[in-house]
Amino acid sequence: xxxxxxRPFASTVLSLLVLALALAGAAFADNGGFAPVDARSPNAQxxxxxxxxxxxxxxxxxxxxxxxxLWFIFRYRRGRRARTEDGAQVHGxxxxxxxxxxxxxxxxxxxxxxxxxxxxxxxDVPAADAAGxxxxxxxxxxxxxxxxxxxxxxxxxxxxxxxxxxxxxxxxTAPDFDVIHSWWIPSLGGKFxxxxxxxxxxxFRADRPGIYRGQCAEFCGTQHAAMLAEVEALPRExxxxxxxxxxxxxxxxxxxxxxxxxxxxxxxxHGLAGEGDIGPALANNGLLQDRxxxxxxxxxxxxxxxxxxxxWEQRQMDALTAYLEEEFGGE
Ligand code: CUA
Numbered sequence: 001x002x003x004x005x006x007r008p009f010a011s012t013v014l015s016l017l018v019l020a021l022a023l024a025g026a027a028f029a030d031n032g033g034f035a036p037v038d039a040r041s042p043n044a045q046x047x048x049x050x051x052x053x054x055x056x057x058x059x060x061x062x063x064x065x066x067x068x069x070l071w072f073i074f075r076y077r078r079g080r081r082a083r084t085e086d087g088a089q090v091h092g093x094x095x096x097x098x099x100x101x102x103x104x105x106x107x108x109x110x111x112x113x114x115x116x117x118x119x120x121x122x123x124d125v126p127a128a129d130a131a132g133x134x135x136x137x138x139x140x141x142x143x144x145x146x147x148x149x150x151x152x153x154x155x156x157x158x159x160x161x162x163x164x165x166x167x168x169x170x171x172x173t174a175p176d177f178d179v180i181h182s183w184w185i186p187s188l189g190g191k192f193x194x195x196x197x198x199x200x201x202x203x204f205r206a207d208r209p210g211i212y213r214g215q216c217a218e219f220c221g222t223q224h225a226a227m228l229a230e231v232e233a234l235p236r237e238x239x240x241x242x243x244x245x246x247x248x249x250x251x252x253x254x255x256x257x258x259x260x261x262x263x264x265x266x267x268x269x270h271g272l273a274g275e276g277d278i279g280p281a282l283a284n285n286g287l288l289q290d291r292x293x294x295x296x297x298x299x300x301x302x303x304x305x306x307x308x309x310x311x312w313e314q315r316q317m318d319a320l321t322a323y324l325e326e327e328f329g330g331e
Pocket of ligand 1 (some may be wrong): 141142143144180181182216217218219220221223224225227
């Protein structure tokens, strides 16, 4: 009989633990995407609170399960026992069975109670208050850009400007001919689908100026990954001034809405310099001098191109066709 080989068990477990800790350390350094981003709006804070509350239980369960696993591996290893020798046969343990039935029920009750308590803070759109007012913005998801419309008619693409400290109510939707997208600026609250023909309501109230980034969170086609969104929170007066100026400029046709629309709606397929990518190149294309023909294509789509501008207001269409002619129309 060969001599029993003593496996270096403890040292293996130890090195695995060290490796796991090192990986966890690297992952958690600078958050590593494990924890939610900083909440900059009350509803985002509510979501983070719920996340943290649930994490207490899941974290404890993780440590308990993995700890017992390691302990059992170590404590009940075969050692010098013969391979054929059975372990002790255990049948039933009333206290254990009661414990593992009651504990999960209590955990679910604790989680459920907390989440339902937090839900109004997350979900309910605050009413316009006398002091702060409220800005209501329509958010429309198209392949592959976001179109915003403010109460005074100002249109913006991909970048939503918002006043700090004031509630912004979002009416999130998509046009009938489009597909489902999903609006999500993590530091400003939860994720809401933009569904053709359906209006979902959400809101945020940014607590400090800054740029908050997001991404379309529903796979919507080839350029889904390019469907980014950005909220820039501005001090109240700055926002009001921007909204007023932009309204006048868009009215007068002197705004940069054409360039903005090009960057959001066209460039993701045709290239920012019109150099072509998924879609054909536009630069130096004499056809772009025919604004009516361009409008027909933008409204109806052609071949693989979706009808990106079917339901645009004429202002936005004119801004785009003027920009295209000027920028890429050639001589
Ligand atoms: Cu829009 Cu993904």
